[in-house]
Structure formats: C-alpha cells, structure tokens
Amino acid sequence: MPMPTSLPEPQAVASSITRSAIFLVATLADGDAHAETVRAWCADVAAVVRAVGHRVPDGNLSCVCGFGSDAWDRLFGAPRPAALHPFREFGAGERMAPATPGDLLLHIRAEAMDLCFELATQLLGKLGDAVRVVDEVHGFRNFDMRAMIGFVDGTENPTGREAAGFTVIGEEDAGFAGGSYVMVQKYLHDMAGWNALPVEAQELIIGRRKLSDIELDASVKPSNSHSALTTLDDNGQEVKILRNNMVFGRPGAGEFGTYFIAYARSPAPIEQMLENMFVGRPPGNYDRLLDFSRAVTGGLFFVPSADLLEALADRGGAGQ
Numbered sequence: 181m182p183m184p185t186s187l188p189e190p191q192a193v194a195s196s197i198t199r200s201a202i203f204l205v206a207t208l209a210d211g212d213a214h215a216e217t218v219r220a221w222c223a224d225v226a227a228v229v230r231a232v233g234h235r236v237p238d239g240n241l242s243c244v245c246g247f248g249s250d251a252w253d254r255l256f257g258a259p260r261p262a263a264l265h266p267f268r269e270f271g272a273g274e275r276m277a278p279a280t281p282g283d284l285l286l287h288i289r290a291e292a293m294d295l296c297f298e299l300a301t302q303l304l305g306k307l308g309d310a311v312r313v314v315d316e317v318h319g320f321r322n323f324d325m326r327a328m329i330g331f332v333d334g335t336e337n338p339t340g341r342e343a344a345g346f347t348v349i350g351e352e353d354a355g356f357a358g359g360s361y362v363m364v365q366k367y368l369h370d371m372a373g374w375n376a377l378p379v380e381a382q383e384l385i386i387g388r389r390k391l392s393d394i395e396l397d398a399s400v401k402p403s404n405s406h407s408a409l410t411t412l413d414d415n416g417q418e419v420k421i422l423r424n425n426m427v428f429g430r431p432g433a434g435e436f437g438t439y440f441i442a443y444a445r446s447p448a449p450i451e452q453m454l455e456n457m458f459v460g461r462p463p464g465n466y467d468r469l470l471d472f473s474r475a476v477t478g479g480l481f482f483v484p485s486a487d488l489l490e491a492l493a494d495r496g497g498a499g500q
C-alpha cells in the first residue's frame with residue numbers, strides 16, 4: 181500500500197526496544213463526567229511524557245495510548261476508525277484466545293522501571309476515578325532478548341521505513357492516517373512442561389535454533405512451527421507486524437509469562453496469525469507452543485496519531 185507523503189505524526193509505536201515496560205488495560209467508568217475527564221486527558225498525555233522523560237535524557241521514555249471499540253464510540257462518537265472492532269476470539273477449549281474487558285491501553289516503555297512507574301503514576305493520577313485498571317503488567321527485557329521460553333524474541337520484526345509501512349495507517353482510512361491498531365494478550369507458561377522437552381523438540385516448535393537464533397532450514401522446519409504459522413503471504417508479498425513482547429512473572433507464585441503486544445496497519449494480519457496458531461493452518465495443524473502457553477487476556481485497540489490524540493479532547497461522544 182502506498183504511504184501518503186504528509187502523514188500526521190504517529191504516537192511512539194516504533195519506539196526502540198527498551199529494558200522495561202508497563203502495560204495497563206483499564207475500563208471506563210460510567211457517566212458523562214468521567215468520559216469528559218478521559219477526553220481532556222488525551223490533550224495532556226504528551227506533556228506529561230515530556231515532563232517525566234526530560235528528567236532522564238537517555239531513558240527513552242515513551243507511551244502509546246489505544247482505545248477499544250466500545251470506548252471509542254462512547255468517548256469520541258463518529259467518525260470511527262474503519263477496522264476497529266472488539267477483540268475476535270479464536271480457538272476453543274484449552275486452546276483459546278479469549279477476549280477480556282478493556283477500553284484503554286497504555287503501553288509505557290523506558291530503559292528503567294522508575295521512569296515507567298513514574299509515568300504510569302502521573303497518567304493514572306490524572307485519570308482518577310474515570311477509569312479502573314483491570315490488568316497491570318510490569319515487563320522486563322530478558323538477557324539477550326530472550327522470551328520466557330528461552331528463545332530470542334523479536335528477530336523478524338520489520339525496522340525503519342518497512343516498520344512504518346506495516347504499522348501506520350495511510351490513505352486506506354485517510355481520516356485516521358498516522359494511526360495504528362494494537363493487539364495485546366497476556367500468556368502464562370507451563371515452564372515445567374516446556375523445560376522437560378529436549379531442546380531439539382523446542383526448536384521444531386519455534387522454527388529456530390535456541391542458542392544461535394538461526395532459522396531452521398525450510399527442509400526441516402515443520403509447517404506447524406510458530407515461525408511458519410505466523411508468516412503470512414499476500415500474493416508473494418510477506419505481511420509483517422511489529423511486536424514488542426516482554427517477559428513478566430512472579431517466581432514465588434509460579435507465574436511465568438509473556439506479554440504479547442503487536443502493532444499493525446490493520447487488525448487483519450494479527451487475527452490471521454492468531455487463527456493459524458489457535459485453530460491451525462490447515463485446521464488442526466496448530467502451534468504446539470500453545471500446549472505450554474495459555475492466553476488469559478485479549479484486547480484490540482486503535483492508536484490515534486499523536487496529532488489526533490491531542491485533538492480528541494475536543495470531540496464529543498455518542499449521542500452528544
């Protein structure tokens with residue numbers, strides 16, 4: 181898809197990889213006064229990020245805000261982003277990607293947790309009773325970019341102009357150009373089960389070598405490996421998404437997790453990957469990583485451009 185030449189400024193979607201992150205998912209409280217608080221807050225976010233981030237110039241602090249489908253209507257009414265809808269569930273039974281409540285997503289990243297913590301505190305302080313946080317995850321970068329399951333994560337992410345091309349909305353929805361879609365899922369792992377597998381079996385599940393991170397040769401890479409099922413081909417063109425997963429957990433509670441977060445220009449490629457993983461491509465040929473990983477949350481959000489986020493403060497919600 182061609183990119184228009186003068187896009188509104190995106191939020192910090194393509195911010196570089198940091199050591200720390202906080203993921204906050206919140207629901208909106210009822211009532212017009214609370215909706216007005218959230219709208220007014222939209223115009224403040226950038227200034228708060230500047231104020232906190234400026235104190236640590238190398239800290240690389242950023243925040244991306246996204247809004248769920250129902251929340252968009254309540255807060256901002258029409259027009260709405262063309263592809264925004266509630267999170268679509270995939271799979272069934274034990275292997276299921278569930279939708280869970282969420283109106284507002286904050287993806288806060290920085291080199292150090294103190295910066296993330298301070299920004300989360302300041303931004304939530306301004307929101308007050310207008311929202312209720314329903315999920316809060318403090319994530320960290322694990323050694324040499326390793327996911328909880330011990331494999332290097334994020335290798336095949338697009339970078340630079342390619343990343344912008346895959347994540348930033350352009351002429352296909354001109355009123356929302358400069359925006360993105362973001363999907364989050366919180367996964368918990370059965371680490372005892374995973375660690376009991378021989379490394380060679382783990383490598384066939386992921387589709388890459390564990391130590392070196394080199395992709396398995398096509399002749400040995402299974403069609404149900406994670407990397408095969410998440411590789412999408414659109415008439416010979418690969419369709420990519422931008423992931424920034426983080427590791428989290430509480431060893432004392434036996435909790436070992438991956439916070440999956442992915443940005444894209446449309447929800448469709450991320451949904452296709454979920455279908456391939458949970459249902460299988462073809463159906464039944466599913467991602468064996470899911471035998472050791474359970475999705476416990478799921479949300480889809482629209483990320484307005486930085487310019488639109490600020491301007492949203494002046495918009496009325498449904499029926500206003």
Ligand code: HEM
Nearest residue numbers: 327331332333334335336367407410438440450453454473
């Ligand atoms: C249990 C949670 C997950 C873990 C631990 C995980 C881990 C990994 C690892 C280790 C890789 C290989 C290195 C890389 O290129 O990043 C990878 C690749 C990838 N994953 Fe995941 N992932 C998870 C969930 C997901 C989900 C839910 C999606 C999409 C809906 C996804 C999409 C991708 C994509 C697109 C690639 C690159 C494939 C390629 O081009 O070779 N992952 N993941």
